[in-house]
Structure formats: structure tokens, C-alpha cells
Amino acid sequence: MTEATEAWVERAGLRWLEPKWNVPGVCAVSLSRAGGSSAGAWAGLNLSDAVGDDPEAVEVNRSRVRDVLGVQSPDWIRQRHGIAVARAGSGPVIADALLTQRSRASRTPCAILSADCLPVVLAARDGRAVGIAHAGWRGLLAGVVPNLLRALDLPSGELSAWLAPCIGPEAFWVGPEVRRAYLMLWGEMAEGEFVACHVDRWQMNLAGLAERQLRLLGVEHILRGSHCTHRDADTFYSYRREQTSGRQATLAWLE
DSSP, rough: OOOOOOEEEEETTTEEEEEEEOTTTEEEEESSOOOBBGGGTBTOOOSSSSSSSSSHHHHHHHHHEEEHHHHOOOOOOOOOOOOEEEEEESSOBOOOOEEGGGGOOOOSSSEEEEEESSEEEEEEEHHHHHHHHOHHHHHHTTTTHHHHHHHHHHHHHGEEEEEBOOOOOTTEEHHHHHHHHHHHTTTTTHHHHEEETTTTTTOOOHHHHHHHHHHHOOOEEEEEEOBBBOOOOOTTTHHHHHOOOOOOOEEEEEE
């Protein structure tokens, strides 16, 4: 059964979620939009420099995150809804997943930006590795999560997963071509995560699909909350809700 075990933390004006898992030496946080310097459509803690926000405000926000969390600057990779995996500390490369391993540990945290897409955090339960995947419907379908799992090179039964906040199914309507693509690749496993809601429209459960895939891959310990980035406007950015929007970040690192 899925465990909804995450907790809010507030510090120095910032607010974030942390998973309640027993993973020694691994930190993971999913930031809300609270506490930032951005204004207008990006009001709050926008951490993306690619959405039209004032670059100075973005840098102030990033500096606040570094200072409050006590981490080095992330690479802020360029995400493309693909499946490429990079190692933390590789620079601002094009990728949609990052990892760090204690055997080759970098002090650079893994960081993924999102505004409806699902951040999937995978951590070795003994604390020797952690990674994050940026899983929108395209990346999830293409295989970004199993690609990250392969790159971690650990038995799936030794991993814990945290599905950080994303858009909920009530707000995530897709066309029949998206459902058809999942059914063609995933078969019956995907069927229950699409609910007809209108003529040629389906509610898609992004987190539910990711959980099904993780369990099929052998990951049994999965933490997942009930937040919806589209619904919770005061807490999260949402591209589907606002189009012109900021991006929140999910970070993970080894202590």
C-alpha cells in the first residue's frame, strides 16, 4: 500500500516538503513557491531562468535556496522531457534526470524543476546513492524512470521512491492519443490510470502511472502524497493553470 508520508518544513521564509523515510545520509526536499523575490506571473520562489522572469530575481531566489538549505549551487540542467541521465556536478547539460553516488560523490545536489510534471526521487535505502527524474507524460512514457534506475545500478528492491508533488488527475486532461500511446506500450497496467471525463478527453493520473511502473520494476517502498500543483495555487506553480508560470524545484543530495 502507498504510504502518504511527507512533512512540511518552514525555515527563513521558505517552505518545503520532505519525505518521512529512513534513508541515512540522504536529503530530499520539494520546495513550494513561498518566500521568493519574483513578482508578477512568477510571484514567489521561481527558480527557472528560462520562463521570462527577471534574471536578477531568479538569482536571488537561487541564492536563498543555497543559503537556507546549506547546499552548493545545483547545475540547473536544461530539461527536455527526454530520458537522458546526468551525474550531479556535470554542469548545465541537457538531461531529465540526475544522480549522485557516494563512491563518486559530488557536493553538488541533484535538482529538477517542475510546474505540473512529476519529480521522482530514488534513493538507496543504505544511503549510498540518490537520483531524481523529471517525469511529465512524455518522459514517463519514454522511460526516464527506468533509465534513472539503470544508471543508479542498484537492485530495485534496495531503493525507496518518493513521488513529489505534481498535477493531479482531476486537472490533467489529455486526448485519446496520449492514452492510446500508454496502452500500446504499457498494456493493461496503464488502463486504470485513465478515466473518461469528456468527449475525447481523459483524466490522466501521472503519479499513479509512475507508481505502477516503479512496482513493476521491483521498487516496493514508495512514498506519495495527495498534493496537486494545479489545485494548490498558493503553494505551487502550475503551467496548466497559468501558462506563464514559475518553476519550483525538487532537490536531493548526499550528506
